[in-house]
Amino acid sequence: MKIQFIKSIIKSAFFLKALFVVSIFMLLYISSVSYKHTKALNESSDLLVHSYKIQYQLEHVLSMLKDAETGQRGFIITRNPVFLKPYRSVEDQIYASFIKIKALTIVDQQQQANLDSLLKLIYARLDLMELSLESIRKNTVTENQLNENLLAGKMVMDNIRTQINKMEDLEISYFNEHQKKYEREVIFSPVSTFIFAIFSLLVFILSFIKINKDLSVLRKSNTELMITNESIKHAEVIGEFYISQWNLVTGELTYSDNLYRLLGCEPQSFKPSPENFLKFVHPDDESIVREATDNIVIHGKTYPHYYRILRTGGELRYFMSTGKFISDEKSKMHIGIGKDITDYHLSNVALEERNHELEQSIKELESFNRVASHDLQEPLRKIQTFISRITDNDKVNLSEQGKEYISRIDSSAHKMRILIDDLLLFSRTNKAEKIFEKTDLNIVLENANQELAHDIEEKNAVIHSVQLPVLNVIAFQIQQLFVNLIGNALKYSKPDIAPVIKIDCEKLAARDYPDFITDKRKKYFKIAISDNGMGFDQQYAEKIFILFHRLHHTTEYVGTGIGLSICKKIAENHNGFIVAEGKPDGATFILYLPA
């Protein structure tokens, strides 16, 4: 989860970098295009100014010539020298203009050539003027000659005009040419620049959104991280554990604050290091901790280990530490978890003591049981043997009352014998070795019937049994159980009716489980042993399994009230259950045994 998130951030950072590179290139492109554009614009405006300057000078030259011509004409007509005033300054001015044009067209060979021709034409025109004026001043001029001069002047003038036009056209053609080239180059740039600008704007907006989004994710995860950190700190205090982070590549080691607290120090009051930690370890356990540390560093192994800590102040605490390696291509970390298990340890020790005491008292109970059952047998056996000696040999010497008393003693001794035998059996059911073996219950039932053969015959009892399964059981206990249940059925039969005992068996479906079977996954066999005897009141159905609990008066039926308790114990030994159902026409005992 976390790693996924970090990866997405890294990816987004790469994406952002790519976006910035792209936008920088776009900006560079836009700037270069704009620069080129502006430069071209400047060039054409310079060219335009240049061309206008030349035109202006050429027009100036033409107008000077015209002024001179006009003046000359005025003088010819009026003979008044006033008209000649502009003519006198014209040559200097034309010359000045020429210098300027010459300078402006210095790199242009063709215009220089044109200019030279123009200059020749102008001088030719001026010469013609001078010639006419000279002849007028001397009054040597004839009408024809004058006409001829003026005609020649007009022709030269026409040539000048043509020449000037030619030069102006050339300049205009230069400009046009440049304009065309400029348009060709620049026509594309405004559109592309605009598109690029829009595009980079989009890129910037996109980056902004992306950064904003990342930032909010980062802020959110930062908050989560803070909460997690806080929780861990609290958890450490509550759970009395600490965390250490050990970078095995750089050797950098950090201890959580709670480690210091658990050692009885102020948080971060000493530099985290295995050696500093060892100062708190109980001297006898130092080797344990040292070995665990060595295993982490040298063998890359970590495992739970237990040791004692002497806190500052000398208090003894029990610690357990374990850890885990976390590694990637760059680093290898050991995350250690340590826990103060003092309370747990002490309660465990107390528990062990209790256990020991319990074992002791169980042993005492066992020996008590041995005394109560086994050692009581010995004197009882002797009493019975002596009784049998008296009844065999000395019966004739006894009074009737004596015989009666002897028979009562015998009956009591007999009851005591049964009680002791049953008690012995019960305690043996409790503690005998529980060896489970695959056993054919049909054979077990057959053995039980043989054990009861005498009673069965005496009572003319009939036993019907269905086929029983083969189960993993303690065979002799199940046999005892059958003996007790069938024995009960025989014992509590109705006086005039021959006992009929039915044994049914079925594998139980989970939906038919009685409520007390809580584990529905286990499979159970239900074995029901029912009789046609006197039954019992259903309200005693649970009580009859209680030790020494009897429903009948001792004089009616011989019994100790232990038999069914033994059955219950046997069922429990097999993780099974036994219940009883009583009716006036018989009792049913149902045994549930795990398959």
Added chain:
Amino acid sequence: MPKQPIHILLADDDEDDRLFFKEAFEEIKIYTSVKIVNDGVELMNHLTQDNIQLPQILFLDLNMPRKNGIDCLLEIKRLVHLKDIAIAIYSTSSSDKDIEETFIQGANVYIKKPSDFNTLKKILEQVITVNWQYQTSGLNRDNYLLSL
């Protein structure tokens, strides 16, 4: 020619049981010679004397002071001249542990002391009439514990 009696030895610390035992053999109509010792130490002293009549059958109580029946059984089975004596364990206990152990150590039969004198007579009669020399070859765990 007078018939040879069956020599029987009993080791039992209980006075009453010794009495029952003796009386039972007096009533059994088989020619026997019964010798009785009071505990394990006495038993071993008796058996290791020179020139004594060794019993054909030894009835051995398990729970005796000084030296118990199991120890005696072990010792007897280690001694070459005694190991062929038929041994009947004669005990109040019928714990599986005792039955198992004595069987493994080579006792021939296990008798749980009955609580009826007539039963006792029947059992003893049955035990001494078995020819143990032949019986031992077919030791059987199932009929080791003698029941009537």
